[in-house]
Amino acid sequence: MTVRRFTRLTNGFSKKIENHCAAVALGYFAYNFIKIHRSLRMTPAMAAGVTPRLWDVCDLVAVWEVYEREQKRVA
Numbered sequence: 001m002t003v004r005r006f007t008r009l010t011n012g013f014s015k016k017i018e019n020h021c022a023a024v025a026l027g028y029f030a031y032n033f034i035k036i037h038r039s040l041r042m043t044p045a046m047a048a049g050v051t052p053r054l055w056d057v058c059d060l061v062a063v064w065e066v067y068e069r070e071q072k073r074v075a
Contacts, residue, residue, distance in 0.1 A: 032044045033060075034055055
């Protein structure tokens, strides 16, 4: 229910499948790495032992920039 593209079918839909996949991926990232859950009192990624710290959107942007630089270097 947090990804608005699924709750409102009239003005929040994606015309391209790539945009839809990116929106869903961002939603999953925010749910698992950024949002602190009441029952866990931490993020699901922290509870699973994937990461020891709370992530921020700035961390996602930094990882994304490194990934894009690597892709340019390989190509």
